[in-house]
Amino acid sequence: MPLNILIVGAGVCGPALATLLMHADPRHKITVVERAPTLRIAGQQLDVKAQGLPILQKIGLKDAIKPLLVAETGLQFVDAKGKSLAEFGVTDGGKRNYSLSTDREIMRSDLVNMLYEASLKRRREIDDLAGSGKTEGSLKYEFGKSIVELSQDDDGVDIRISSGETGRYDLVVAADGQGSRTRRLAWGAEASAAAFDYLGIHAAYYSMPRAEGEGGMAKWFNAPDSRSILMRNGDRPMTQVYLFARTNAELFQQAYKEPIARQKEAFRQVYAGIGWETDRFLQGMDECDDFYAHEIGQIKIDPLYKGRVVLVGDAGILPRALHGYGHDARSHRGNHVGLALKAYSEVVRPPVDEYQRLAPGLLRAMFPSSRIGVWLLQNTAWVLASLKVDQLIHKALPAENNDGKWPIPEYPELNLPVS
Numbered sequence: 001m002p003l004n005i006l007i008v009g010a011g012v013c014g015p016a017l018a019t020l021l022m023h024a025d026p027r028h029k030i031t032v033v034e035r036a037p038t039l040r041i042a043g044q045q046l047d048v049k050a051q052g053l054p055i056l057q058k059i060g061l062k063d064a065i066k067p068l069l070v071a072e073t074g075l076q077f078v079d080a081k082g083k084s085l086a087e088f089g090v091t092d093g094g095k096r097n098y099s100l101s102t103d104r105e106i107m108r109s110d111l112v113n114m115l116y117e118a119s120l121k122r123r124r125e126i127d128d129l130a131g132s133g134k135t136e137g138s139l140k141y142e143f144g145k146s147i148v149e150l151s152q153d154d155d156g157v158d159i160r161i162s163s164g165e166t167g168r169y170d171l172v173v174a175a176d177g178q179g180s181r182t183r184r185l186a187w188g189a190e191a192s193a194a195a196f197d198y199l200g201i202h203a204a205y206y207s208m209p210r211a212e213g214e215g216g217m218a219k220w221f222n223a224p225d226s227r228s229i230l231m232r233n234g235d236r237p238m239t240q241v242y243l244f245a246r247t248n249a250e251l252f253q254q255a256y257k258e259p260i261a262r263q264k265e266a267f268r269q270v271y272a273g274i275g276w277e278t279d280r281f282l283q284g285m286d287e288c289d290d291f292y293a294h295e296i297g298q299i300k301i302d303p304l305y306k307g308r309v310v311l312v313g314d315a316g317i318l319p320r321a322l323h324g325y326g327h328d329a330r331s332h333r334g335n336h337v338g339l340a341l342k343a344y345s346e347v348v349r350p351p352v353d354e355y356q357r358l359a360p361g362l363l364r365a366m367f368p369s370s371r372i373g374v375w376l377l378q379n380t381a382w383v384l385a386s387l388k389v390d391q392l393i394h395k396a397l398p399a400e401n402n403d404g405k406w407p408i409p410e411y412p413e414l415n416l417p418v419s
């Protein structure tokens with residue numbers, strides 16, 4: 001039974017879901033509203049190991065993604081003078097591991113573009129097959145528009161968007177990221193805010209011109225007072241800079257409410273003079289135009305739906321993005337929207353719970369506040385690298401272990417190009 005579906009957000013999950021829905025039933029009428037005036041393609045490397053790659057494969061993008069994967073040569077821990085302290089190689093992202101540098105990373109811009117184009121291509125294919133160019137179903141992207149009002153009853157969801165237009169939908173999908181307004185409108189401001197479990201890590205991401213002669217090795221520098229910098233080049237022309245600070249919470253929280261210039265100032269204040277190439281990175285921050293900063297947290301909300309509104313990606317299951325598409329797309333068959341959303345929420349819960357579980361003491365160890373803590377972290381890295389512990393663990397793991405633990409369910413009725 002075809003449905004009238006609104007997807008809020010054209011980031012990673014929105015366009016991917018639209019494609020799956022069109023495979024499931026080409027007669028669905030799908031509208032995607034995106035707040036930004038064009039696709040928002042800012043962002044750095046995203047990890048598509050675990051469930052990400054198998055899902056991309058299922059929607060026929062396995063070959064398209066291959067040339068886009070970032071070729072990084074490994075990860076090095078460096079000290080305040082830039083001296084290498086420990087070096088780890090690139091690991092096979094098909095295995096269940098927690099290494100930072102894997103062979104399954106893609107720039108967010110490439111992923112967002114690829115998924116958006118794939119959804120449009122799917123629609124064209126459907127229309128071409130229909131011959132006259134006209135079919136019952138549709139896919140429409142509405143940029144520069146945002147959801148402002150939402151109310152629902154048993155049979156549908158009434159929506160008003162920022163342009164003043166109104167509509168009634170069988171299903172509304174919140175794919176509008178961690179600060180999801182759709183979640184806020186459907187669950188209420190209080191419940192939505194309560195679902196956000198802050199980890200106290202303040203992160204800034206941006207890119208800057210790559211220095212001449214710099215290799216493809218990612219470099220990680222830790223400084224006392226819980227500050228670290230990650231620099232990544234891979235095979236790309238621009239250097240990606242990640243600043244992670246587990247300190248100065250008030251300063252950062254205030255800055256997020258202010259313009260970007262003020263946010264940059266807060267990071268400069270916290271990072272100035274901490275050593276390594278920080279001065280160059282801070283200059284790059286001042287000059288960049290893709291700066292993005294936020295407090296890292298996890299969304300904990302159960303179930304993942306309310307009536308006919310469902311959360312996908314960062315809106316509901318932060319920090320992992322691509323879980324659950326299969327369940328969600330399938331759900332619309334037979335028009336049992338409520339039952340299907342319940343099934344989606346229940347199937348997605350166990351892997352999400354596992355991914356969100358943090359080992360006790362992990363954050364303190366990763367963000368040491370004292371000099372001795374930094375020394376300990378760096379020396380632990382040195383021991384692990386010297387004994388090649390990462391490689392030994394990696395070898396012992398079965399191939400494609402990730403997919404074995406939480407396999408992507410098979411849903412023949414989705415009619416996916418690759419099962």
Ligand SMILES: Cc1cc2nc3c(=O)[nH]c(=O)nc-3n(C[C@H](O)[C@H](O)[C@H](O)COP(=O)(O)OP(=O)(O)OC[C@H]3O[C@@H](n4cnc5c(N)ncnc54)[C@H](O)[C@@H]3O)c2cc1C
Pocket residue numbers: 008009010011012013014033034035036040041042043044045046108145146147175176177178180181182205292312313314315319320321
């Ligand atoms: C600009 C940007 C940069 C990022 N950079 C990184 C990075 O460097 N590293 C990393 O690990 N993760 C990054 N992320 C997050 C990453 O994309 C997600 O964790 C993940 O891919 C899940 O994707 P998603 O589709 O759920 O959310 P997102 O990719 O965040 O997409 C959400 C989309 O919804 C849109 N949106 C938000 N509010 C509304 C609204 N009210 N109405 C309509 N549309 C709305 C946003 O503009 C965005 O396009 C970034 C996200 C964004 C938006």
